Amino acid sequence: MNIRDIMRASKVMPVIVIERIEDAVPLAQALVAGGIRVLEVTLRTPVALAAVRAIAAAVPDAIVGVGTVTRPEQFAEAKAAGAVFAVTPGLTEALAQAAKAADIALLPGVMTPSEVIAALGWGFDAMKLFPAEQAGGLGMLKAMAGPFADVLFCPTGGVTVESAPRFLALPNVGCVGGSWLVPKDRIAAGDWRAVTQLAREAAAL
Numbered sequence: 710m711n712i713r714d715i716m717r718a719s720k721v722m723p724v725i726v727i728e729r730i731e732d733a734v735p736l737a738q739a740l741v742a743g744g745i746r747v748l749e750v751t752l753r754t755p756v757a758l759a760a761v762r763a764i765a766a767a768v769p770d771a772i773v774g775v776g777t778v779t780r781p782e783q784f785a786e787a788k789a790a791g792a793v794f795a796v797t798p799g800l801t802e803a804l805a806q807a808a809k810a811a812d813i814a815l816l817p818g819v820m821t822p823s824e825v826i827a828a829l830g831w832g833f834d835a836m837k838l839f840p841a842e843q844a845g846g847l848g849m850l851k852a853m854a855g856p857f858a859d860v861l862f863c864p865t866g867g868v869t870v871e872s873a874p875r876f877l878a879l880p881n882v883g884c885v886g887g888s889w890l891v892p893k894d895r896i897a898a899g900d901w902r903a904v905t906q907l908a909r910e911a912a913a914l
Contacts, residue, residue, distance in 0.1 A: 743908025
């Protein structure tokens with residue numbers, strides 16, 4: 710799948726931080742049961758890659774990827790674990806080349822018009838606006854639509870269940886990233902029913 714296909718597969722991409730490996734599969738199952746198939750597991754914890762491996766093996770309906778990729782070697786590690794896409798908070802030439810070498814779909818992070826131009830130069834036409842609210846939110850995306858009409862964005866950072874519909878209404882937004890689907894307290898409690906309900910609400914946006 711290319712990154713645009715992945716973005717179209719789910720209007721909301723949950724930004725997942727997994728602290729305990731035993732939470733990985735039931736969390737993924739709960740999200741998929743609610744209609745959210747695209748899962749971004751952030752590389753912010755020691756068990757992240759193991760979680761990706763477990764989800765890829767046990768939840769075939771999930772489209773699992775990795776987020777918070779900041780080092781070139783992480784692309785190959787993620788691909789080996791079963792990830793089909795990667796998300797970065799920013800983009801450098803080294804990251805762009807490593808993603809292509811690993812043959813993994815990449816959603817690169819950008820914040821400014823200059824960064825969008827650089828990403829286009831490296832062959833990317835779908836990007837994550839991050840951090841979305843701090844970058845200007847809806848106003849920035851509307852302004853970007855003029856000079857970058859062919860770029861599809863996934864705003865992430867500060868997006869909420871209340872603001873998500875306004876972002877999704879923009880023609881240059883393919884999906885949004887959000888952490889509200891995976892609240893830490895619900896994960897810690899193993900309340901997968903609550904996660905499924907949040908996923909259902911997100912899938913209906």
